Amino acid sequence: MDERIIDQNIQHDDSPFDRTLRPKSLLNYIGQPKVKDWLSIGMKAAKQRSEPLEHFLLYGPPGLGKTTLALLVGHEMDVPVKVTSGPAIERPGELAAILTSLDENGILFIDEIHRLSRVVEEVLYPAIEDFAIDIVIGKGPTSKSLRLNLKPFTLIGATTRFAMVSAPLRDRFGSVHRLEFYDADALKEILFRSAELLKLNFHDEGLKAIAIRSRGTPRIANRLLRRVRDFAEVKADGVITSEIAAEALRRLEVDNLGLDNVDYKVLSAIIEKFNGGPVGIETIAASISEEADTVRDVYEPYLMQMGFIERTSRGRLATSLAYKHLGLQDLRSNNSNESLQFPLENLK
Numbered sequence: 001m002d003e004r005i006i007d008q009n010i011q012h013d014d015s016p017f018d019r020t021l022r023p024k025s026l027l028n029y030i031g032q033p034k035v036k037d038w039l040s041i042g043m044k045a046a047k048q049r050s051e052p053l054e055h056f057l058l059y060g061p062p063g064l065g066k067t068t069l070a071l072l073v074g075h076e077m078d079v080p081v082k083v084t085s086g087p088a089i090e091r092p093g094e095l096a097a098i099l100t101s102l103d104e105n106g107i108l109f110i111d112e113i114h115r116l117s118r119v120v121e122e123v124l125y126p127a128i129e130d131f132a133i134d135i136v137i138g139k140g141p142t143s144k145s146l147r148l149n150l151k152p153f154t155l156i157g158a159t160t161r162f163a164m165v166s167a168p169l170r171d172r173f174g175s176v177h178r179l180e181f182y183d184a185d186a187l188k189e190i191l192f193r194s195a196e197l198l199k200l201n202f203h204d205e206g207l208k209a210i211a212i213r214s215r216g217t218p219r220i221a222n223r224l225l226r227r228v229r230d231f232a233e234v235k236a237d238g239v240i241t242s243e244i245a246a247e248a249l250r251r252l253e254v255d256n257l258g259l260d261n262v263d264y265k266v267l268s269a270i271i272e273k274f275n276g277g278p279v280g281i282e283t284i285a286a287s288i289s290e291e292a293d294t295v296r297d298v299y300e301p302y303l304m305q306m307g308f309i310e311r312t313s314r315g316r317l318a319t320s321l322a323y324k325h326l327g328l329q330d331l332r333s334n335n336s337n338e339s340l341q342f343p344l345e346n347l348k
Contacts, residue, residue: 063219181216
């Protein structure tokens with residue numbers, strides 16, 4: 001699958017800009033008010049007691065700021081943050097090496113924590129509960145178990161698949177927080193801050209045009225801002241106006257609701273080839289030459305969130321909103337076999 005500009009996952013050119021645009025304090029972190037409020041109180045209490053912040057788990061779709069929050073906690077608590085990921089820790093010894101290297105009251109951030117292997121996860125349990133790890137020395141009857149004490153630390157877990165985090169691990173976190181999608185106003189605030197940091201020349205309406213196409217995700221918003229900046233520098237003396245933003249995104253095939261050509265392919269397949277559905281996910285995937293898991297996990301969630309696809313026991317069904325957005329007439333109630341044209345006006 002080629003990289004899509006509206007993909008929520010991090011892409012090869014995101015990291016340098018993420019480091020530049022990432023807020024350095026909780027006050028500058030926009031959105032997620034419930035999580036920010038809890039963190040603010042928890043960090044103040046932990047500082048007063050000179051204790052580490054309690055372990056907590058963040059979950060939600062990619063690009064909403066889980067890693068940023070973890071780094072902010074380290075900055076606010078004035079302690080180092082060790083960043084790793086579930087797939088990167090393959091053996092218990094690797095986790096033990098990381099845990100023993102942590103500073104007192106330091107932070108271990110494990111991204112995609114649901115991908116930890118079971119044997120590594122079991123080593124993590126006593127570390128979370130008792131700040132200790134059990135090491136087995138030797139094999140067979142002569143083996144011995146040695147408990148190694150750790151310095152107090154905070155574990156911050158992050159996952160995009162909350163249901164895949166095992167119950168024993170989930171229960172050992174002091175609190176669990178879901179990160180929500182951002183509304184257009186919050187995204188516009190984020191874009192304003194990013195544009196200021198990048199020293200861009202912009203109009204408010206230009207940032208708003210980007211915000212409403214960003215699928216509720218700051219990572220996508222900042223990525224689109226960079227693309228629009230490039231277009232504006234070449235076509236409009238570097239000024240990001242509403243018209244320039246709309247034209248740049250139209251050329252990138254991102255419509256006024258953040259749908260791209262792949263989303264249109266999925267909706268077109270359901271409507272044109274299968275009369276609006278219901279149709280199975282495997283059939284949809286085959287009709288657009290894509291993997292079923294990719295359609296299910298990458299393309300479908302946003303279309304469902306926007307109310308364009310309904311998931312039923314018989315398969316996926318295109319809703320009347322999908323027909324309306326594509327400029328098509330829903331003829332299913334008339335049982336008509338009339339061929340439907342697939343317009344691209346919404347990309348303009």
